[in-house]
Amino acid sequence: MKMILAKTLMSFCLVFSVYLMDVRTAMAHGEKALEPFIRMRTIQWYDVHWSKQAFNVNEEISVSGKFHVAEDWPIGVPKPEASFLNISTPGPVLIRTERYLNGKPWTNSVALEPGGDYDFKVVLKGRLPGRYHIHPFFNLKDAGQVMGPGVWLDIAGDPSDFTNPAKIINGEVIDMESYGFTNGVWWHAFWGILATAWLLWWVRRPLFIPRYRMLEAGMEDELITPQDKLIAKSAMVAVPVMVLAFNAMANNNLPNTIPLQASLDQILPLPAKVNAGIVNVDTLKAEYRVAERAMRFDLKIDNQSNAPLHIGEFSTANAYFLNKELPVAHQDLSDSSSVSEEGMSLDNNDAIKPGEQRTLTMVVKDGLWESEKLDGLIRDADSRIGGLLFLYDLTGKRYISSITAAVIPKFN
Amino acid sequence: MSATISNRSFRPYTGEKARISRAYDYLILVLALFLFIGAFHLHFALTVGDWDFWVDWKDRQYWPLVTPLMGITFPAAVQYVMWNKFRLPMGATLCVAALLIGTWVTRIFAYHYWNFFPINMVLPATMLPGALVLDFILMLSNSLTVTAIFGGAAFALLFYPSNWPIFGMFHVPVEQGNGQVTVADLFGFQYIRTGMPEYLRIIERGTLRTYGQYATPLSAFCSALLCTLMYTLWWYIGKWFSTTRYLNKI
Ligand SMILES: [Cu+2]
Numbered sequence: 092m093k094m095i096l097a098k099t100l101m102s103f104c105l106v107f108s109v110y111l112m113d114v115r116t117a118m119a120h121g122e123k124a125l126e127p128f129i130r131m132r133t134i135q136w137y138d139v140h141w142s143k144q145a146f147n148v149n150e151e152i153s154v155s156g157k158f159h160v161a162e163d164w165p166i167g168v169p170k171p172e173a174s175f176l177n178i179s180t181p182g183p184v185l186i187r188t189e190r191y192l193n194g195k196p197w198t199n200s201v202a203l204e205p206g207g208d209y210d211f212k213v214v215l216k217g218r219l220p221g222r223y224h225i226h227p228f229f230n231l232k233d234a235g236q237v238m239g240p241g242v243w244l245d246i247a248g249d250p251s252d253f254t255n256p257a258k259i260i261n262g263e264v265i266d267m268e269s270y271g272f273t274n275g276v277w278w279h280a281f282w283g284i285l286a287t288a289w290l291l292w293w294v295r296r297p298l299f300i301p302r303y304r305m306l307e308a309g310m311e312d313e314l315i316t317p318q319d320k321l322i323a324k325s326a327m328v329a330v331p332v333m334v335l336a337f338n339a340m341a342n343n344n345l346p347n348t349i350p351l352q353a354s355l356d357q358i359l360p361l362p363a364k365v366n367a368g369i370v371n372v373d374t375l376k377a378e379y380r381v382a383e384r385a386m387r388f389d390l391k392i393d394n395q396s397n398a399p400l401h402i403g404e405f406s407t408a409n410a411y412f413l414n415k416e417l418p419v420a421h422q423d424l425s426d427s428s429s430v431s432e433e434g435m436s437l438d439n440n441d442a443i444k445p446g447e448q449r450t451l452t453m454v455v456k457d458g459l460w461e462s463e464k465l466d467g468l469i470r471d472a473d474s475r476i477g478g479l480l481f482l483y484d485l486t487g488k489r490y491i492s493s494i495t496a497a498v499i500p501k502f503n
Numbered sequence: 504m505s506a507t508i509s510n511r512s513f514r515p516y517t518g519e520k521a522r523i524s525r526a527y528d529y530l531i532l533v534l535a536l537f538l539f540i541g542a543f544h545l546h547f548a549l550t551v552g553d554w555d556f557w558v559d560w561k562d563r564q565y566w567p568l569v570t571p572l573m574g575i576t577f578p579a580a581v582q583y584v585m586w587n588k589f590r591l592p593m594g595a596t597l598c599v600a601a602l603l604i605g606t607w608v609t610r611i612f613a614y615h616y617w618n619f620f621p622i623n624m625v626l627p628a629t630m631l632p633g634a635l636v637l638d639f640i641l642m643l644s645n646s647l648t649v650t651a652i653f654g655g656a657a658f659a660l661l662f663y664p665s666n667w668p669i670f671g672m673f674h675v676p677v678e679q680g681n682g683q684v685t686v687a688d689l690f691g692f693q694y695i696r697t698g699m700p701e702y703l704r705i706i707e708r709g710t711l712r713t714y715g716q717y718a719t720p721l722s723a724f725c726s727a728l729l730c731t732l733m734y735t736l737w738w739y740i741g742k743w744f745s746t747t748r749y750l751n752k753i
Contacts, residue, residue: 175700182619183694189680190692196680198692200702219619230700257689260676267693270686272623275669282631282665283603286596289635293593298528301516302589308513314590315642323592327639331661334632338664341671348674350718351562352684353707 122226122238127468128165129237130408132477134203134229135159135365135493136239137406138422148217148248151188154178154227155212156239159365161477162206163495171203173232173355176211184223184246186255189214192358199356200232207360217246218253240409240427260347285330292322365491369396370482374496375450377476379469381502385456386476388496392449398484399442402453405435407478410459416440419487431457443482469500539598543577544605555606556614557699558624558673559691561666562706563718566628568726571659572733574599574630575637578658579734580741582641582650588745592642595658599634603627624690632665633658647738655730660723 123130139156146152160171176197178187190197191212203209213227226241255267302314375389394400403417411424412434424430434457443449460466468474477495516524547555550573554560582594606627614625640654673687684692691701707718 173702175702177697177700178695179697180695182617183696184619185695186693187695188693196682198680198682198684198688198701200700230702232700232702255693257677257686259686260678260683265686267686267690268621268623270623271626271669271672272621274672275623275626278669279603279607279627279629282629283600286600286631286635289596289638290593290600293591294528294532297516297521297524298591299531299589300524300527301521302591305513306588306590310513311590315592320643323639323642327636327643330632330635330639331657334661334665337668341668345671345675347676348671349676349683349685350674351559351704351706352682352688353562353704355702 122228122241123464125235125237126471126473127408127465128471128473128475128477129168129234131465131468132161132163132165132475132495133168133171133231133234134237134239135161135407135477135479136227136409137479137481137491139227139240139426140423141242141244141426144242144426145245145247146217148220148246148250148252149254150248151214151216153212153214155210156227157208157210157364158239159479159491159493160203160205160207160209160360161493161495162366163475163477163493164205165473165475167473168231169233170205171229171231171234173200174203175200175230176213177228177230177236178213178215179226179228179236179238179241180223184217184219184221185215185225185244186218187213188216192356193361195356195358197356197358199352199354201356201358204360206366208362208364209358209360216253216255217248219250220246220248222246238409240429242426242428289326292319365479365493367490370394370400370490370492372480372482372492372494374494377496377498379460379466379498379500381466381469381500383456384458384460384466385454386460386498388453388455388494390451390453390480390494392443392451392482394443394445394447394449396484396490397445398486398488399444400482400484400490401440401442402435402437402480403483403489404481405453405455405478406481407476408463408465410457410463410465412455412457412459414440417483419483419485421481421483422489429459429463431459434459442485468498474498535597536601536604539577539581539601540605543598543602544609546577547573547602547606553699553704555628556625557691558626558670559685559687560704560706561628561670561673561687562704564707564722565705567659567663567719568722568729570628571630571633571662571726572729574602574633574662575655575658575730575733576737576740577602578634578637579737580744582637583738583741584745586641586645587742592638595634595637595641596631599630603629603631620694621690624694626669628662628666629669630658630662630665633661636661647735651731651734651738655732655734656727658734659727659730662726663719663723 136158141154143152193209223244224241225244227239229237256264257267258264305314371393373391375391378387401417403414403421405412410429412431413421414435415433434455436454438452476498480492480494482490551570554566554569578595578598581598585591585594610625614620615622636657637654641650674685676683677686677689679689
């Protein structure tokens with residue numbers, strides 16, 4: 092008996108741990124868990140903006156932004172053939188009502204093209220009040236989750252204010268929160284009652300020891316009565332007949348059902364926005380000085396635009412390093428938490444003139460390399476860095492380059 | 504097994520002995536119920552898993568293939584014990600009922616109250632009609648072969664039609680983003696699951712679909728064949744694990 096008890100307890104613990112595992116994957120979005128080279132050289136996010144960060148239940152907000160898919164996609168990461176822009180939430184505290192990629196409605200997964208530029212918008216509706224830490228992020232098939240920048244959202248109000256009507260194709264409006272629930276419970280109850288009746292039919296008699304003794308005594312025929320047999324025979328016909336009849340009824344009531352939809356959406360990249368060919372940046376060398384937490388780049392910049400340009404910022408894996416000498420404003424980073432206001436310095440801050448080719452040294456120095464766990468790069472199997480370099484002319488017009496280079500560590 | 508008590512000298516329990524034996528019945532039943540709720544439910548969550556959890560995984564192909572195949576395991580083993588040791592034709596029904604109790608409890612508490620999913624998005628499927636037929640066939644045939652072939656097949660073939668009245672209405676089309684999706688797909692799109700991107704669903708893929716519109720019957724017959732084998736395998740697992748050596752001492 093003790094054995095059975097112990098087994099029972101053990102199975103409960105096992106079941107419980109399965110749910111814990113489930114919940115853990117739902118809660119921890121592991122924004123820094125992925126190797127730095129994947130976070131820096133796959134989806135390169137920028138201009139991510141939330142329309143609101145405090146709102147009510149049933150109110151719609153949106154998060155929009157842009158991303159560049161790195162040309163230098165790591166060889167160790169499967170190509171983004173099926174990708175899904177997701178939102179990291181602790182369960183559906185918000186629902187996703189609409190999603191767009193390059194202005195096109197986007198329901199399923201999509202194949203992204205390395206080197207491609209995309210903009211996105213996700214419309215969300217508050218469902219449960221609370222304060223939540225939330226990121227847009229990409230699920231990349233066989234590769235993992237590449238996080239976009241995170242924010243805190245405050246949802247106020249009463250959960251009962253939430254409504255989610257949907258219009259099915261015959262024009263009828265259904266309530267997603269309750270659709271099919273009563274019907275499902277009804278069918279479970281129906282079969283549950285039949286099954287309980289069958290179980291009780293047997294349980295009402297003396298069970299284990301008496302029946303075992305009779306069986307051992309060779310009196311097993313007395314254990315099944317003619318009445319039992321009659322009931323089993325008729326039920327054996329009746330149950331399948333009922334199943335098929337109910338199935339036919341359901342089919343009649345639902346003439347226009349379709350299979351689950353499993354196609355990939357087809358959305359092509361935008362005309363080039365990053366590495367668009369007007370300003371070309373070539374990384375000659377990249378060095379990481381461990382003690383100073385400084386990444387040093389030797390860059391060759393070719394300005395084919397007709398305006399003088401300044402380097403404004405460097406961003407990688409949602410960390411932003413700004414050039415404080417820049418005379419014009421940088422992108423709106425009010426939503427971002429990992430911003431180094433003075434992290435970037437250049438050996439020559441003069442404007443790069445139209446037609447000029449200049450080789451310069453850029454030092455990007457901040458504790459963010461360490462706190463964002465990007466410095467692990469130098470100990471990785473793939474120690475190439477990638478990121479976006481933003482250049483501005485005096486009117487604020489922006490040119491973006493996706494730069495990439497192998498990193499050489501300097502330990503002292 | 505040696506018949507230690509001869510037919511003629513057999514005396515049924517009476518009085519105090521009968522009462523204790525009855526109390527023992529209830530104890531075993533309650534413990535068995537909890538054991539099956541725990542163990543079968545765990546087995547089911549780890550094998551059928553997402554196909555049973557989410558409405559947008561219940562496709563025509565993999566769901567009716569995988570669910571009966573993994574669902575017939577414990578019923579087969581428990582049927583062996585219940586029938587061969589006690590002539591009780593209720594092993595399959597008891598197992599599947601226990602599974603459903605466990606499933607409903609976790610859908611309500613773990614999925615709905617703890618993780619906020621609407622229950623209609625995580626409604627469990629039922630295998631009770633198949634389990635009942637499995638018990639009837641075993642009782643009437645008293646044969647492993649007949650039960651494996653006809654019971655196993657019935658268990659698989661009855662699965663999809665007994666669940667269509669529950670899940671059919673989730674396959675009604677809705678217009679979403681300039682395309683049509685089912686209500687089930689819409690659940691998957693709207694109710695955010697961080698660890699479950701759309702492409703992860705193993706649905707409607709592969710060669711089973713090549714025969715035009717007849718995906719479900721093909722899957723069901725394929726499952727019926729496999730269930731026959733699975734039933735036999737788990738019947739012997741039940742035999743392996745069952746022992747009455749404690750009972751012999753009473
Ligand atoms: Cu975060």
